[in-house]
Amino acid sequence: MLKIDIALKSIVDLTPDILKENGIKGLLLDLDNTLTTHDNPRPADGVPEWITSMKQNGIKMMIVSNNHFERVKPFAEKLGLEFVCEGKKPLPDGFNRAQKLMELPSENLAVVGDQIYTDVLGAALKPRVKCVYVFPIEFEKKGFLAFKRKIEGPFLPKKLYDGKSSANLTYKSRIRRKIT
Numbered sequence: 001m002l003k004i005d006i007a008l009k010s011i012v013d014l015t016p017d018i019l020k021e022n023g024i025k026g027l028l029l030d031l032d033n034t035l036t037t038h039d040n041p042r043p044a045d046g047v048p049e050w051i052t053s054m055k056q057n058g059i060k061m062m063i064v065s066n067n068h069f070e071r072v073k074p075f076a077e078k079l080g081l082e083f084v085c086e087g088k089k090p091l092p093d094g095f096n097r098a099q100k101l102m103e104l105p106s107e108n109l110a111v112v113g114d115q116i117y118t119d120v121l122g123a124a125l126k127p128r129v130k131c132v133y134v135f136p137i138e139f140e141k142k143g144f145l146a147f148k149r150k151i152e153g154p155f156l157p158k159k160l161y162d163g164k165s166s167a168n169l170t171y172k173s174r175i176r177r178k179i180t
């Protein structure tokens with residue numbers, strides 16, 4: 001079942017305190033529309049500083065992207081991060097490859113990303129990992145991704161993380177709540 005543990009407006013809103021509260025020691029980071037916009041070689045505002053602060057707090061991080069080597073490698077290098085490209089999310093292969101390098105148990109790992117049908121579904125398909133949903137930096141307006149955004153609607157979190165509840169509700173219970 002799809003489940004979001006922590007929903008935030010932007011990745012830079014994810015703090016060491018939030019990670020601590022949720023027992024998260026490692027992050028499997030999506031790239032496109034999470035760390036920067038599509039095809040943009042520059043990290044989004046605040047992202048380099050955020051990465052530095054996470055590193056200083058001992059948080060392990062890897063980029064796990066479905067995008068190609070040529071896109072992911074130079075971007076990851078800019079942030080001083082290891083990466084997995086062609087991750088095939090939502091399948092667990094890419095996450096598993098990253099986890100091996102990070103040497104952390106699944107319960108201490110969180111998937112971080114902006115797409116319901118790759119990142120959130122991917123987290124759901126990997127037992128015990130947590131799911132951090134961040135809203136896309138920029139909503140896609142055309143092509144397959146624009147279509148995907150449309151069908152994400154019912155699964156988008158209704159509430160940002162406030163220290164206890166965020167999206168600790170599963171979708172099923174939220175839907176049921178709406179009906180009753």
Ligand SMILES: [Mg+2]
Nearest residue numbers: 030032033114
């Ligand atoms: Mg993305």
